[in-house]
Amino acid sequence: GLCRCIVLIYPPFLSRDLTFGCAVDITGTLEKSINKRQNVELHAQHIKVVGECNPVDFPFKIKERHSLEYVRQFPHLRCRTNAFSSLLRIRSEATTAIQSFFRDNGYVQIHTPVITSNDCEGAGELFQVEPAGHKNDSDDPNPHFFSVPAYLTVSGQLHLEVMAGAFSAVYTFGPTFRAENSQSRRHLAEFYMVEAEIAFTESLDDLMKVMEDLFKAATEHVLSCCAEDVELFHKYIAPGHRDQVDLMLKRKFNVISYTEAIDILKSSSQNFTFSTEWGCDLQTEHEKFLVKHCGNVPVFVINYPYELKPFYARDNQDQPNHTAAAVDLLVPGVGELCGGSLREERLELLRQRLSIFVIDRYLQLREFGSVPHGGFGMGFERYLQCILGLHNIKDVIPFARFSHSCLL
Amino acid sequence: GLCRCIVLIYPPFLSRDLTFGCAVDITGTLEKSINKRQNVELHAQHIKVVGECNPVDFPFKIKERHSLEYVRQFPHLRCRTNAFSSLLRIRSEATTAIQSFFRDNGYVQIHTPVITSNDCEGAGELFQVEPAGHKNDSDDPNPHFFSVPAYLTVSGQLHLEVMAGAFSAVYTFGPTFRAENSQSRRHLAEFYMVEAEIAFTESLDDLMKVMEDLFKAATEHVLSCCAEDVELFHKYIAPGHRDQVDLMLKRKFNVISYTEAIDILKSSSQNFTFSTEWGCDLQTEHEKFLVKHCGNVPVFVINYPYELKPFYARDNQDQPNHTAAAVDLLVPGVGELCGGSLREERLELLRQRLSIFVIDRYLQLREFGSVPHGGFGMGFERYLQCILGLHNIKDVIPFARFSHSCLL
Numbered sequence: 025g026l027c028r029c030i031v032l033i034y035p036p037f038l039s040r041d042l043t044f045g046c047a048v049d050i051t052g053t054l055e056k057s058i059n060k061r062q063n064v065e066l067h068a069q070h071i072k073v074v075g076e077c078n079p080v081d082f083p084f085k086i087k088e089r090h091s092l093e094y095v096r097q098f099p100h101l102r103c104r105t106n107a108f109s110s111l112l113r114i115r116s117e118a119t120t121a122i123q124s125f126f127r128d129n130g131y132v133q134i135h136t137p138v139i140t141s142n143d144c145e146g147a148g149e150l151f152q153v154e155p156a157g158h159k160n161d162s163d164d165p166n167p168h169f170f171s172v173p174a175y176l177t178v179s180g181q182l183h184l185e186v187m188a189g190a191f192s193a194v195y196t197f198g199p200t201f202r203a204e205n206s207q208s209r210r211h212l213a214e215f216y217m218v219e220a221e222i223a224f225t226e227s228l229d230d231l232m233k234v235m236e237d238l239f240k241a242a243t244e245h246v247l248s249c250c251a252e253d254v255e256l257f258h259k260y261i262a263p264g265h266r267d268q269v270d271l272m273l274k275r276k277f278n279v280i281s282y283t284e285a286i287d288i289l290k291s292s293s294q295n296f297t298f299s300t301e302w303g304c305d306l307q308t309e310h311e312k313f314l315v316k317h318c319g320n321v322p323v324f325v326i327n328y329p330y331e332l333k334p335f336y337a338r339d340n341q342d343q344p345n346h347t348a349a350a351v352d353l354l355v356p357g358v359g360e361l362c363g364g365s366l367r368e369e370r371l372e373l374l375r376q377r378l379s380i381f382v383i384d385r386y387l388q389l390r391e392f393g394s395v396p397h398g399g400f401g402m403g404f405e406r407y408l409q410c411i412l413g414l415h416n417i418k419d420v421i422p423f424a425r426f427s428h429s430c431l432l
Numbered sequence: 433g434l435c436r437c438i439v440l441i442y443p444p445f446l447s448r449d450l451t452f453g454c455a456v457d458i459t460g461t462l463e464k465s466i467n468k469r470q471n472v473e474l475h476a477q478h479i480k481v482v483g484e485c486n487p488v489d490f491p492f493k494i495k496e497r498h499s500l501e502y503v504r505q506f507p508h509l510r511c512r513t514n515a516f517s518s519l520l521r522i523r524s525e526a527t528t529a530i531q532s533f534f535r536d537n538g539y540v541q542i543h544t545p546v547i548t549s550n551d552c553e554g555a556g557e558l559f560q561v562e563p564a565g566h567k568n569d570s571d572d573p574n575p576h577f578f579s580v581p582a583y584l585t586v587s588g589q590l591h592l593e594v595m596a597g598a599f600s601a602v603y604t605f606g607p608t609f610r611a612e613n614s615q616s617r618r619h620l621a622e623f624y625m626v627e628a629e630i631a632f633t634e635s636l637d638d639l640m641k642v643m644e645d646l647f648k649a650a651t652e653h654v655l656s657c658c659a660e661d662v663e664l665f666h667k668y669i670a671p672g673h674r675d676q677v678d679l680m681l682k683r684k685f686n687v688i689s690y691t692e693a694i695d696i697l698k699s700s701s702q703n704f705t706f707s708t709e710w711g712c713d714l715q716t717e718h719e720k721f722l723v724k725h726c727g728n729v730p731v732f733v734i735n736y737p738y739e740l741k742p743f744y745a746r747d748n749q750d751q752p753n754h755t756a757a758a759v760d761l762l763v764p765g766v767g768e769l770c771g772g773s774l775r776e777e778r779l780e781l782l783r784q785r786l787s788i789f790v791i792d793r794y795l796q797l798r799e800f801g802s803v804p805h806g807g808f809g810m811g812f813e814r815y816l817q818c819i820l821g822l823h824n825i826k827d828v829i830p831f832a833r834f835s836h837s838c839l840l
Contacts, residue, residue: 047597047801049632075777075802082800100793101800103598112595116541123531133524137831138546138584138607139559139622141838149563151547155611156560156583169611169621170838175564176546183831183840187520190511198606199546203563203577213577214547224457369483385508385840392490392509393455394483423545423591430549430578432591432793 028062028252029054037071044086045077045104092261092419099423099431107261110253111420114246115408119197121245122218122404125238126195131220134187136180136196141172149203151176151213176201179401181336182386184221185367188397189389195220197404205427209416212405214425221399228351228366231398232324235353235362236277238402239322243273243411254412262413268356269411271320277353278323283345285310285325288317302345303329306352311359322355335377338366338398351400358410364400436470436660437462445479452494453512455483500669500827507831507839515669518661519828522654523816527605529653530626530812533646534603539628542595544588544604549580557611559584559621584609587809589744590794592629593775596805597797603628605812613835617824620813622833629807636759639772639806640732643761644685646810647730647769651681651819662820670821676764677819679728685761686731691753693718693733696725710753711737714760719767730763743785746774746806759808766818772808 031050033042042048051070057063083098084090084105095102102108126133139153153174158167168174180196187194200217220234247254247269258266280288289300289310298307306314306325314323327340327347337348350365368374371390378387408420418424423432439458441450450456459478465471491506492498492513503510510516534541547561561582566575576582588604595602608625628642655662655677666674688696697708697718706715714722714733722731735748735755745756758773776782779798786795816828826832831840 045801047803074804075798075800077801078799100594100797101597103595104801109598112542112599113540115543119541119543120531120535123528127528132521133527134520134830135523135527135607135624137622137833137840139609139833139838140840142840151561151577152564152566153559153561153584156558156581158560169559169613169835170833171836172838173564174833174838176561186508186840187511187830189509190517191520199543201547205577214545216543389508390483391486392483393453393485393512395455396482422542422595425545425547425578425582427577428579430547430580430582432545432548432550432594 027064029064029066030057030059030062031066031068033068033071037068039071039073041073041076042071043077043079043082045079045082045084046073047075047077048072049074089260092414092416096418096424103422107256108419110250110256111408111412112422113253114250114412115420115422117249118242118246118404118408121242121249122197122238124245125241126193126220129193129234131193131195132187132191134180134184134194134196136177136183136198136219138177138199138201139170139174140177140183141170141174142182150178151201151203178202179217180219181221181399181401184219184399185336185386185389185397188221188223188399189393189395192224193220193222207427207429209418212417212421212424212426215417215421216404217401218404218407219399219401221397223395223397225366225398226396228326228349228364228398231364231366231400232277232279232326232351232353235324235351235364235400235402236322239353239361239407240273242407243269246411257412257414265413268320268413272322272355275319275321278318278321279326280314280318280323281326282306282328282347285314289313292317303331305332308359311354315354315356315359320356322353322361324351324353326351328352333365335374336365336367338368339373349398353402355406355410357413357415358406360403361406361410362400362402364398366396366398369394369396435472437472437474438465438467438470439474439476441476441479445476447479447481449481449484450479451485451487451490453485453487453490453492454481455485456480457482497668500822500824504826504832511830515664516827518658518664519816519820520830521661522658522820523828523830525657526650526654526812526816529650529657530605530646532653533649534601534628537601537642539601539603540595540599542588542592542602542604544585544591544606544627546585546607546609547578547582548585548591549578549582550590558586559609559611586610587625588627589629589807589809592627592807593744593794593797593805596629596631596807597801597803600632601628601630615835615837617826620825620829620832620834623825623829624812625809626812626815627807627809629805631803631805633774633806634804636732636734636757636772636774636806639759639774639808640685640687640734640761643732643770643772643808643810644730647761647815648681650815651677654819665820665822673821676728676821680730680763683727683729686726686729687734688722688726688731689734690714690736690755693722697721700725711739713740716767719762723762723764723767728764730761730769732759732761734759736760741773743782744773744775746776747781757806761808761810763814763818765821765823766814768811769814769818770808770810772806774804774806777802777804 049072052068057065330346333348353362457480460476465473738754741756761770
């Protein structure tokens with residue numbers, strides 16, 4: 025845990041250089057503190073200011089509480105505020121928690137590539153990569169560094185599917201990218217995803233169990249290893265959020281089908297901006313309503329319309345409502361936290377759907393010992409927002425990158 | 433550890449579909465095996481081929497040993513070979529080992545950004561990032577997605593230096609990039625680096641201790657947790673390499689100054705291609721010689737010529753040979769495994785050197801409570817090559833990216 029220390033400085037050692045924000049080297053006697061607010065106290069016998077700090081220029085002021093918005097303007101200094109240093113310790117520990125969860129359950133961690141020649145989702149908003157100074161010259165017979173256009177990954181799923189042909193279970197945890205032209209509190213151009221892929225999985229129940237277990241195990245770990253850091257958020261920044269977190273941990277997550285979700289939305293008295301007809305995608309307003317409807321306990325929505333889901337989602341081959349075996353996990357405050365599906369392992373069905381996108385190597389995986397498999401992804405920043413009660417995604421990442429902003 | 437299983441199939445269950453590479457679902461009784469080559473044996477009572485595999489088309493053949501070069505051509509299938517699946521398990525476990533080492537020693541893990549607006553090393557070969565379809569139009573008043581040119585990181589050091597102002601010790605472990613036009617066995621466009629930064633460090637000895645402890649702790653962990661996987665490499669691919677690894681673990685690493693290194697090279701009888709005059713950079717041939725000279729035990733070379741090192745390396749202010757407090761760790765087979773330095777924490781010295789590169793925020797870190805600090809980076813792929821005895825860096829990463837190659 026965190027060790028809080030107070031330094032007691034007696035008059036002979038007080039000096040003008042000893043300002044808020046300066047770096048000091050202190051020698052003295054360390055004693056257990058009687059005061060509850062700190063564990064130990066250091067009675068200074070020698071003090072040296074190793075790095076001065078002009079309190080007029082330093083953007084943070086002693087004993088003042090600065091808003092998250094104000095602090096965000098100083099990406100090189102905000103780690104020195106209490107709230108953001110707590111956040112960074114929590115983020116570090118949550119990373120450990122997630123990796124321990126997978127390791128304890130026999131998963132192999134795969135470093136899926138950042139640079140890729142495929143566009144997993146088939147959905148634009150990709151960043152492209154070329155050496156600096158490269159000219160987009162259409163006369164050049166081979167204009168690309170990698171011979172082909174190369175992008176920043178939007179998901180490690182296809183690479184994990186490759187690995188699911190060799191290991192029973194694999195995961196990746198790393199940065200993913202969207203060139204989304206948005207400065208909203210929900211979007212980043214670079215964010216972290218946890219993705220898992222499991223071989224010999226034939227039911228969404230198996231996937232949902234992993235997602236729920238992961239969420240609960242990681243959260244229990246963070247609450248116990250970072251108790252004081254988490255308390256800062258639950259006490260000063262999102263008061264009352266601890267009860268919400270405890271509720272999510274205590275209760276079994278709900279499961280409803282997409283069709284049931286549509287029925288719930290249709291029979292509600294709320295006026296939605298977006299359509300609630302069967303076949304329409306669920307929007308944030310719908311997700312929030314569904315979570316509230318489920319008593320603020322996370323809810324899995326399963327079996328989405330086939331046409332809404334990407335080519336790799338497994339066809340349920342049902343009628344009259346044609347669905348795919350896909351699942352989203354919706355959580356309070358955030359909306360969609362995880363998305364997953366069984367993957368189409370049947371070569372002939374995949375070939376029919378992939379008429380446009382021909383990805384030879386992806387099809388070959390189904391040709392040589394294909395196994396039923398499935399997986400999911402969880403947005404790591406959304407996870408942190410969900411357990412800490414933070415509204416802006418920029419407050420849970422060390423250096424935020426978004427449209428028109430890439431400081432440092 | 434790994435569980436090896438043999439399946440015993442009796443004639444009634446043998447079928448044509450049961451080919452090398454197919455995926456099967458088997459029910460039977462599991463028994464402890466008497467044979468040492470496997471732990472358990474499964475006596476099949478029911479067999480179902482869930483994914484067929486045409487052995488004529490499948491690139492790997494039963495009971496044949498394929499070369500690493502051959503296997504490399506199939507990035508979507510090579511994880512199914514014994515050697516590469518062992519490598520991936522080792523890589524996963526080495527990742528855990530490194531993260532545990534830092535966590536146990538009180539480091540906070542920081543996710544340093546992939547996309548950055550600064551060029552840490554000041555050394556070209558950067559990848560630039562823009563949305564796909566973006567035109568390099570010089571008439572456009574704001575031609576960049578991030579408003580400024582943005583690159584893929586070559587090092588997380590500057591971001592870690594920011595964090596060293598808030599935490600005693602931080603580290604990052606993630607992908608880094610070089611747009612190097614090379615297809616050599618030593619280069620990748622995307623590779624992993626472990627980087628650490630430690631506050632209140634005033635001596636290279638402290639940094640060297642961390643590097644040596646990290647190397648030894650991670651290697652002990654891998655050797656004990658992946659004994660059988662490591663054995664595959666030490667037995668079949670790099671015979672005799674285990675002795676080299678044991679030697680590195682047993683012996684204290686050597687420390688020599690750059691000036692001593694130059695003296696050693698000059699007094700050797702070997703003819704080097706590159707100059708061995710004081711002031712010249714050490715080349716691979718020099719590094720190899722020095723490691724051999726030190727009995728194949730890793731060697732730290734310290735205090736390099738000031739002019740050879742980047743702006744952030746701390747000035748030793750010595751004469752007549754002007755040096756910087758920088759260190760490289762050289763290891764057998766690989767050459768430079770780690771590079772580090774004390775960082776220049778003195779604002780006035782940094783300002784003098786940074787006349788060209790003005791990085792305001794970097795300078796501000798020295799203005800507001802600057803602390804003496806230092807850090808280092810370790811190439812993760814080189815580390816794996818070093819402990820496994822592998823010559824080609826492409827054989828230690830799941831999906832290799834290099835000039836003209838970005839498969840999948």
